[in-house]
Amino acid sequence: MLKDLFFRLRSVLRRGTVESEMEEELRFHSQRQLEKYLKAGMSGDEAQRQVRMDFGGLEQVKEECRDARGVSLLETLVQDLRYGWRTLLKSPGFAAAALFTLALGIGANTAIFSVVYGILLRPLPFWDASHLVLLNETTPRVGDVSVSYPNFQDWRSQSHSFAEMAAVNPVKFNMAGSNQPENIGGLAVSPNFLPMMGVRPVMGCGFTPDEEKAGAARVVLLSYALWQSRFGADPSAMGQTIRLDSQTVTIVGVLPQDFRWVEKCDVMEPMGVWATHNDSATNRGDRGDGLVVGRLAAGVRMEQARAEMETLAAGLARAYPEANDQFGVNLRPLREAFSGDVRPAMLVLLGAAIFVLLVACANVANLFLMRGAVRAKEMALRIAIGASRGRIIRQILTESFLVALLGGVAGVCLAIAGIPAIARLIPPDTLAGASVGMNGAVLLFSAALVVLSVLVFGLAPALHSARGNVHAELKEGGKTTSAGARNRLRGLLATSEVALALVLLVGAGLMMKSLYRLLAVDSGFRSEHVLKLEMDLRTAQYDKDPAVIAFWQQTLDRVRALPGVESAAVGTAIPLTDNHDRTDITVEGMPLPKPGSFPHPDIHIVSPDYEKTLEIRLLRGRGFTHADQENVPRVAMVNSTLAQRLFHGTDPIGKRFTFGNEPGRATWVTIVGVLADTKMYGLANPARLEVYVPFRQAASNGMVLLVKSSQEPTALVSAIRGIVASIDKEQPIFRIATMQEVVNASVSTRRITLILLGLFSALALVLAGIGIYGVISYSAAQRSREIGIRMALGAQRGDVMRLVLAQGGKISAAGIVIGSAASLGLTRLMAKLLYSVSVVDPATFAVVAFVLALIATVASYIPARRALQVDPLVALRNE
Amino acid sequence: MKERIELPQGTLDLLILRTLALEPQHGWGISERVQQMSSDVLQIQQGSLYPALHRLERRGWIKAHWGTSDNNRRAKYYELTKTGRLQLATERDSWQKLTAAVAQVLDPA
Numbered sequence: 001m002l003k004d005l006f007f008r009l010r011s012v013l014r015r016g017t018v019e020s021e022m023e024e025e026l027r028f029h030s031q032r033q034l035e036k037y038l039k040a041g042m043s044g045d046e047a048q049r050q051v052r053m054d055f056g057g058l059e060q061v062k063e064e065c066r067d068a069r070g071v072s073l074l075e076t077l078v079q080d081l082r083y084g085w086r087t088l089l090k091s092p093g094f095a096a097a098a099l100f101t102l103a104l105g106i107g108a109n110t111a112i113f114s115v116v117y118g119i120l121l122r123p124l125p126f127w128d129a130s131h132l133v134l135l136n137e138t139t140p141r142v143g144d145v146s147v148s149y150p151n152f153q154d155w156r157s158q159s160h161s162f163a164e165m166a167a168v169n170p171v172k173f174n175m176a177g178s179n180q181p182e183n184i185g186g187l188a189v190s191p192n193f194l195p196m197m198g199v200r201p202v203m204g205c206g207f208t209p210d211e212e213k214a215g216a217a218r219v220v221l222l223s224y225a226l227w228q229s230r231f232g233a234d235p236s237a238m239g240q241t242i243r244l245d246s247q248t249v250t251i252v253g254v255l256p257q258d259f260r261w262v263e264k265c266d267v268m269e270p271m272g273v274w275a276t277h278n279d280s281a282t283n284r285g286d287r288g289d290g291l292v293v294g295r296l297a298a299g300v301r302m303e304q305a306r307a308e309m310e311t312l313a314a315g316l317a318r319a320y321p322e323a324n325d326q327f328g329v330n331l332r333p334l335r336e337a338f339s340g341d342v343r344p345a346m347l348v349l350l351g352a353a354i355f356v357l358l359v360a361c362a363n364v365a366n367l368f369l370m371r372g373a374v375r376a377k378e379m380a381l382r383i384a385i386g387a388s389r390g391r392i393i394r395q396i397l398t399e400s401f402l403v404a405l406l407g408g409v410a411g412v413c414l415a416i417a418g419i420p421a422i423a424r425l426i427p428p429d430t431l432a433g434a435s436v437g438m439n440g441a442v443l444l445f446s447a448a449l450v451v452l453s454v455l456v457f458g459l460a461p462a463l464h465s466a467r468g469n470v471h472a473e474l475k476e477g478g479k480t481t482s483a484g485a486r487n488r489l490r491g492l493l494a495t496s497e498v499a500l501a502l503v504l505l506v507g508a509g510l511m512m513k514s515l516y517r518l519l520a521v522d523s524g525f526r527s528e529h530v531l532k533l534e535m536d537l538r539t540a541q542y543d544k545d546p547a548v549i550a551f552w553q554q555t556l557d558r559v560r561a562l563p564g565v566e567s568a569a570v571g572t573a574i575p576l577t578d579n580h581d582r583t584d585i586t587v588e589g590m591p592l593p594k595p596g597s598f599p600h601p602d603i604h605i606v607s608p609d610y611e612k613t614l615e616i617r618l619l620r621g622r623g624f625t626h627a628d629q630e631n632v633p634r635v636a637m638v639n640s641t642l643a644q645r646l647f648h649g650t651d652p653i654g655k656r657f658t659f660g661n662e663p664g665r666a667t668w669v670t671i672v673g674v675l676a677d678t679k680m681y682g683l684a685n686p687a688r689l690e691v692y693v694p695f696r697q698a699a700s701n702g703m704v705l706l707v708k709s710s711q712e713p714t715a716l717v718s719a720i721r722g723i724v725a726s727i728d729k730e731q732p733i734f735r736i737a738t739m740q741e742v743v744n745a746s747v748s749t750r751r752i753t754l755i756l757l758g759l760f761s762a763l764a765l766v767l768a769g770i771g772i773y774g775v776i777s778y779s780a781a782q783r784s785r786e787i788g789i790r791m792a793l794g795a796q797r798g799d800v801m802r803l804v805l806a807q808g809g810k811i812s813a814a815g816i817v818i819g820s821a822a823s824l825g826l827t828r829l830m831a832k833l834l835y836s837v838s839v840v841d842p843a844t845f846a847v848v849a850f851v852l853a854l855i856a857t858v859a860s861y862i863p864a865r866r867a868l869q870v871d872p873l874v875a876l877r878n879e
Numbered sequence: 880m881k882e883r884i885e886l887p888q889g890t891l892d893l894l895i896l897r898t899l900a901l902e903p904q905h906g907w908g909i910s911e912r913v914q915q916m917s918s919d920v921l922q923i924q925q926g927s928l929y930p931a932l933h934r935l936e937r938r939g940w941i942k943a944h945w946g947t948s949d950n951n952r953r954a955k956y957y958e959l960t961k962t963g964r965l966q967l968a969t970e971r972d973s974w975q976k977l978t979a980a981v982a983q984v985l986d987p988a
Contacts, residue, residue, distance in 0.1 A: 007937050022929075025906060025955045028948070029925060032907040056926040064930035069937055 007069070022065055026058065076391075077398065084399035094371055095403070098364045102407025102453060104763060105360030107414030109353040110446045112756070114419050115426070116346045117445070118436035120339050125258040127198020128295075132334040133162075133305065135292040137313070139327050141600045142582065142688075147292050148323065149275075150284040151316055155292065155329075158312055161305035162294040166193035169274055169290040170263050172702075173244040174538045174732050181732035183536055184244075186220070186267035188274035196295055203238055204253020207270040214281060216272025218249040224257040226266045246539040246730075260433030262337050285323035293334060306331045317596075322661075326596025338432050344832040345753045351829070352504055352760045357449065359500045359764045361457040362493045363771050364407075368400065368461035369490050370778055379465050389466040396465050400458025401450075408450035412443070425752045427745055460489060487779055491811055494768075494775045498815025499822060501768040502852055504761035506823040507830060509844040511754040514835040518747055524678030524687075525575055526615040527739035529566075531713035532574055533720060534735045536702040541728075545699035549630070551727060552695060552703060556607060558723045564711050569613045570695060570703040571606035574739070575678045576746040580604070585691065586663045587646055588656040598661045601642055601689030602680060605700045610692070611637075611675055613708045614739075619643075621653040621673035628694035635697070637673040639690035646689075669693070682746050684835045706739075713738055753833060765852070768815075769859045776808045777863035784870050792872040801864050808860025815856075816849050886921065891931050893974055894921070896959065896967040899941060903958035905948060906932060932957060940966050 010018070030051050037047035055061060088095040126132060135155070137145050149167060156165040169188040174181060191207035194200070201221055210216070222230070222237070231237040241248045244267070255268060275281035280288045296305055309329045317324040336343075372379075379392055416438055423436040464486060542548050552570050559568045573580050584598035608624045610616075619640055628635050636657075643652045652674060658666035677687035695703070709716055717736060724731055737745075744751070780787070787800055827839040837844070886894075898904060898912045909932075910923045935941045940963030948954040959967070 021955065024953070026929065028905065028952060028954050029907045029929075031952075032948075033925075054925050056924070061926050061929055064926070065933045068930040068934035 080395045080398035084402045098367050098403050099407045101360045101363050103410035105357035106408050106411030106449050108356050110415035111418045112349050112353040113445045114442045115436050116350050118434045131296040133294045133331050134334050134337045136330050137327050138330045146287040146290050148284050148287045149281050152292050161300045161308045163297040164196045165294040166190035167292050176243050176730050181730050183732045183734040184266040185264040187265050188269050188271050190271050201253040202256050211270035211272045213272050214275040219252040220249050221253040221255050221268040223255050223266045227254045262432050321595045342430050342749050345749050348830045349756050355500050355504050356760045356764050359497050359767045361453050362497045363767050365457035366490050366493050372461050372465045392466040393462045396462035397458050400454050404450045404453045412446050427748045490775045494771045494811045495815045497768040497771040498812050499819035501764040502819030503823045504764045505848040508757040508761040509848050510837050511757050513837045515750050515754050517836045518683045521683045524676050527743045529709050529713050530739040531707045533705045533733050548699040549696050562719050564709050566708045566710050567609045567613045568707045569607045569610040570705050571610050572700050573604045574704050575680050578681045583659050584661045585657045601691045604692045605695050605698050606692050607695045613706045617676035619674045624694040629696050634669040635672045636669045637675050637692040639675050640677050641687045642689040643674045769855045772856050772859040776860040780804050780863045780867040787867050787870050788872040797868055804864035804867050805860050808856050812856030893970045899959045903956045905954040905956050
């Protein structure tokens with residue numbers, strides 16, 4: 001078989017040699033034969049004649065030899081490709097239109113797929129990642145929450161569904177740098193984490209089981225990136241020390257280059273180091289930031305593991321009601337944690353891109369059909385002189401393939417140019433270390449698209465061309481019989497283009513309305529001219545509260561004195577992020593519920609002017625002042641939701657509550673103000689219970705500095721850096737952004753989706769318009785004789801105009817009806833992306849239908865105008 | 880001149896293989912040899928000889944090389960391959976069975 005192919009290939013590829021060899025062989029034969037005849041006594045002429053007669057047709061013999069060598073199949077392909085190439089060159093307008101259309105369709109798909117592949121499909125850099133599960137706790141009051149470390153220890157010892165389990169706690173460090181101090185992120189992990197994940201450090205050998213226990217020596221693994229930037233990839237970094245939070249830490253290894261985690265991971269330390277310095281290692285009720293990763297035991301399905309874990313969690317809730325009442329457990333594939341919440345958006349966009357490709361294919365099919373009409377005679381002639389219909393279909397499919405291939409290549413080039421732009425739109429948090437770009441898998445996808453395109457746009461025209469009635473086509477001046485069927489097919493294609501474009505436009509319309517509604521939501525604060533800068537006081541000098549408070553006070557005093565600063569404040573939390581501390585509270589005099597049902601608000605530690613800087617409305621009472629100090633009775637502000645839920649319309653000012661669920665040991669806190677609700681968890685999410693306490697009464701090392709400026713706020717950054725450096729030159733400032741950027745980032749997924757969906761639907765709209773235009777203008781041209789007669793018989797311009805417009809109207813009306821029906825089903829798939837807009841929003845549907853009808857009318861008006869210019873005499877004489 | 884008969888379908892390959900079993904030969908040589916061996920009864924049409932040679936070459940039963948003919952000209956020589964030899968044995972076998980059977984039908988004993 002292989003030999004046979006090789007033989008055929010040689011015959012085709014080395015055609016010149018093979019041909020000349022054949023020539024020589026046959027010549028040798030003729031000469032010998034000639035000599036033989038001469039020897040037998042024939043005259044020269046007679047001998048020559050006899051040789052020729054013996055041979056029959058020389059060319060025919062050669063052709064038969066070629067067939068025998070198996071040249072034909074491959075050679076006809078080469079022939080068809082050449083012929084196709086020539087016909088394309090002969091009609092450059094057609095070729096350019098088809099190529100460009102396909103390039104757009106395939107390019108859009110390739111670009112989107114590269115993102116989908118990078119974020120959703122590319123295998124995670126872990127061994128057998130499909131069996132890795134992320135576990136967190138849940139409570140109905142909040143939703144998903146972190147895992148209490150003692151609970152993790154019980155899960156690990158009691159569960160059977162998992163081969164292994166490891167805790168992963170995000171940690172932060174201040175790293176004194178060579179030039180500017182930095183805040184870096186890391187992970188504290190159970191020592192079995194790396195082996196379980198199948199991750200092998202490129203240097204060193206990970207952690208030992210002993211390093212799980214509190215009291216472990218301070219050691220870290222560096223990320224590959226940090227090893228490069230900090231140590232120039234020097235192997236002697238092993239065993240050296242770095243200063244983290246002014247502690248000396250020994251480097252025991254380097255993580256592999258492809259290691260990535262949901263959060264940025266610059267360093268990794270064993271859990272024992274974390275446990276040494278964290279009360280939550282032993283306090284069951286304290287849920288920090290930790291999550292748990294488990295590897296399912298062989299043969300155990302996710303659902304079985306979930307059932308076991310739920311039973312286990314229920315047991316722990318009974319055993320430790322104080323800490324675990326109402327707490328359950330949630331399991332999901334690790335992959336989901338990495339792809340986050342962008343999955344629905346990605347899939348909707350991929351679907352939309354496929355739709356664009358379908359519209360493009362419909363357009364190209366239309367072009368081929370139009371050309372098929374022109375070439376109908378050529379095809380009929382070829383069939384008449386003996387070409388098989390199969391041969392004709394093969395030839396047209398080869399041409400289609402050529403167009404699709406060239407379109408695909410152009411599309412991939414477009415995608416390569418466009419991918420960086422799309423990748424830039426995606427926030428780094430969403431990427432979670434994933435890289436988006438061109439690679440083998442993406443190219444394979446593009447290749448599949450090329451094949452798909454050929455099937456979609458090439459098959460119908462090819463079958464159609466071979467079906468024509470030879471007799472009728474060849475009749476002199478005869479009306480072609482297949483024209484009717486061809487026109488029906490073209491009308492159908494244009495209709496489907498309108499339908500597809502409508503679905504895309506509806507999708508884009510719904511997204512646009514969602515984003516508009518979302519940005520119009522009252523966020524409860526004003527982002528204009530506000531800058532945010534984060535700081536975390538982690539060095540030993542800030543172990544005591546007074547030092548922390550002094551640092552913040554000093555920073556605030558000096559920042560407020562900067563020219564251009566209208567107000568400044570510090571706070572533990574800013575709106576539109578979803579990382580907030582929470583705790584139970586007990587309102588004075590309320591009936592005590594079960595442990596898991598206490599009010600569980602977010603607790604924000606803020607300085608005076610917090611509400612003023614963010615322009616959060618003070619609904620009642622007062623904001624914090626300088627008088628709310630360490631040694632005076634404790635005060636708090638609450639948000640309006642908390643005031644309503646816990647005080648049911650009575651005035652909460654002056655009411656008292658205490659933190660925790662043991663009012664017996666209470667330090668009462670008096671409510672002095674009520675703030676309007678702010679969107680702490682994103683614009684689309686409802687407000688929760690919020691409590692604000694003054695920063696001098698509850699010192700916090702990690703704070704966000706908020707500065708409202710009368711000018712461009714980023715202009716203040718260097719001045720603020722200067723102030724902080726003069727107070728503590730080793731204190732890093734990080735995540736500097738304007739609040740406007742924070743707002744934008746919170747809707748970034750929706751915004752990207754809208755931009756791309758808008759782009760795709762605009763593309764589809766234009767293509768559909770071109771499609772209708774093509775169909776109408778072609779059929780108007782075909783009907784020019786009919787129009788001529790009508791006008792000769794006295795038809796008015798308006799009548800003719802109506803005639804042509806009606807045809808376009810029929811196409812667009814059918815397309816709009818079919819598209820609307822399809823949209824009703826398909827928009828459901830994007831329900832997760834929408835905000836306060838119904839998937840069947842009538843206004844959107846109406847506007848979109850109107851736009852499409854308008855485009856369709858314009859697209860048929862132009863050919864209609866041209867039809868009116870038909871001179872009846874000319875049209876009739878053409879016959 | 881003796882009467883010549885048309886070659887039945889499929890016998891051409893057998894004749895070529897048989898001829899090449901004697902020694903490597905070029906196309907003209909093959910047709911001469913067949914004519915000679917059949918006492919001028921069988922004459923191969925050149926028009927079918929060469930396509931047959933190319934077909935057999937593609938099947939791997941014979942292989943070709945360029946050599947020098949007895950009158951010192953470059954000629955394309957064909958020779959039997961190992962599979963060709965096996966093929967010849969099989970075809971000869973079935974040919975003999977066929978002719979014996981046909982003979983039996985024509986002249987029942």
